Amino acid sequence: MLAAREMRVEVSDSLRIGREVIEQEAKALEALAQSLGSDFEDAVKMLASTAGRVLVSGVGKSGSIAQKVAGTLASTGTPALFLHPIEALHGDLGVVGQEDVLIALSKSGHTEELVRFLKHFKRIGGEIISICESLDSPIARLSSVVVQIPVVGEAGPLALAPTTSAVMQLAVADALAMSLLDARGFTAEQFARFHPEGSLGRRLLVRCDDLLHEGDQLPVIDEESSVPDLLLEMNSKGLGLACVVDSAGVFKGVFTDGDLRRLLSQCESPLQLSVAQAWQNSRREDSETPAPVTITAESLAAEALGLMRDHRITSLVVLEDDGKPRGIVRMVDLLREGIQEPTTGQ
Numbered sequence: 001m002l003a004a005r006e007m008r009v010e011v012s013d014s015l016r017i018g019r020e021v022i023e024q025e026a027k028a029l030e031a032l033a034q035s036l037g038s039d040f041e042d043a044v045k046m047l048a049s050t051a052g053r054v055l056v057s058g059v060g061k062s063g064s065i066a067q068k069v070a071g072t073l074a075s076t077g078t079p080a081l082f083l084h085p086i087e088a089l090h091g092d093l094g095v096v097g098q099e100d101v102l103i104a105l106s107k108s109g110h111t112e113e114l115v116r117f118l119k120h121f122k123r124i125g126g127e128i129i130s131i132c133e134s135l136d137s138p139i140a141r142l143s144s145v146v147v148q149i150p151v152v153g154e155a156g157p158l159a160l161a162p163t164t165s166a167v168m169q170l171a172v173a174d175a176l177a178m179s180l181l182d183a184r185g186f187t188a189e190q191f192a193r194f195h196p197e198g199s200l201g202r203r204l205l206v207r208c209d210d211l212l213h214e215g216d217q218l219p220v221i222d223e224e225s226s227v228p229d230l231l232l233e234m235n236s237k238g239l240g241l242a243c244v245v246d247s248a249g250v251f252k253g254v255f256t257d258g259d260l261r262r263l264l265s266q267c268e269s270p271l272q273l274s275v276a277q278a279w280q281n282s283r284r285e286d287s288e289t290p291a292p293v294t295i296t297a298e299s300l301a302a303e304a305l306g307l308m309r310d311h312r313i314t315s316l317v318v319l320e321d322d323g324k325p326r327g328i329v330r331m332v333d334l335l336r337e338g339i340q341e342p343t344t345g346q
Helices: 002-007 011-035 038-049 061-075 085-089 112-124 164-183 188-194 199-205 227-237 257-266 275-282 301-311 331-336
Strands: 054-058 080-082 101-105 128-132 145-148 220-222 241-245 251-256 294-296 315-319 325-330
Touching (some): 011 164, 038 145, 038 164, 054 061, 054 085, 054 112, 061 164, 085 112, 128 164, 220 227, 227 275, 241 275, 251 275, 251 315, 257 275, 301 331
Parallel strands (some): 054 101, 101 128, 220 241, 294 315
Antiparallel strands (some): 315 325
């Protein structure tokens, strides 16, 4: 019980410490932003011009950041890989190519395991970019470019655990990745290709062609057919509509469940009508019947979703170039797939 009481801190102390840590890290980031110069530009140019991969390495907390950096680079179009210094010295150097560039992270620039690794990397690899505090350190001397981070005390009551230094390393690496992304003209569409299962990937990659009800699933009826034939076609396909086509198979419009309800309520002998007559009859009260909304198979699924919402419909007919129906895409399928419309500004 005594130990538990001794470990207690006032809530006000916790809040004060939390705010101080964040404020110290924020000030460190401001100092870092002002300190960036030509070495940062040289690092971006080197990364942009490399014909090989970007390897990222570090030990301890710097190693954890290096793994995140490698992931960020890989997801933004730069082939990148995290390489642990110790594992590299015991066989993983086999992945290193002559054209590969290494980003080495070390707060002090004196990390012994990393220094040994860099010496061997220089023997078989390409250039080295380091992110560290000291220009007069073994790691800096082994590097072609050094992006120096300011010497700022660590945040927190003991000022021992890597806090501000780790934040600055991550910020520099993120700045390199984003500058490299811009230098290479990397686009949102390219980003989506590396994130196909994310919301952005689905919005920018999935097309109507991927979600079509087509072939035997597509309800199609000739306009000269009878209403009983229409009912059988709609019921067998279960999509709540049928594509009405002319004798050449060219799309004329859609007959929906709603049209059927209107037909049954307005016509005394609906089963005696042709599909064309039934379709016209169901629209008799409309002074202006809009043209049916259609889309192409190559169109983005997000575009189809936007059209459906704009026109307050739940399905779209996908047409071939010759005007014949190719298939149907439904809102329920788009939403199930996780498709979202673009947000403002995207």
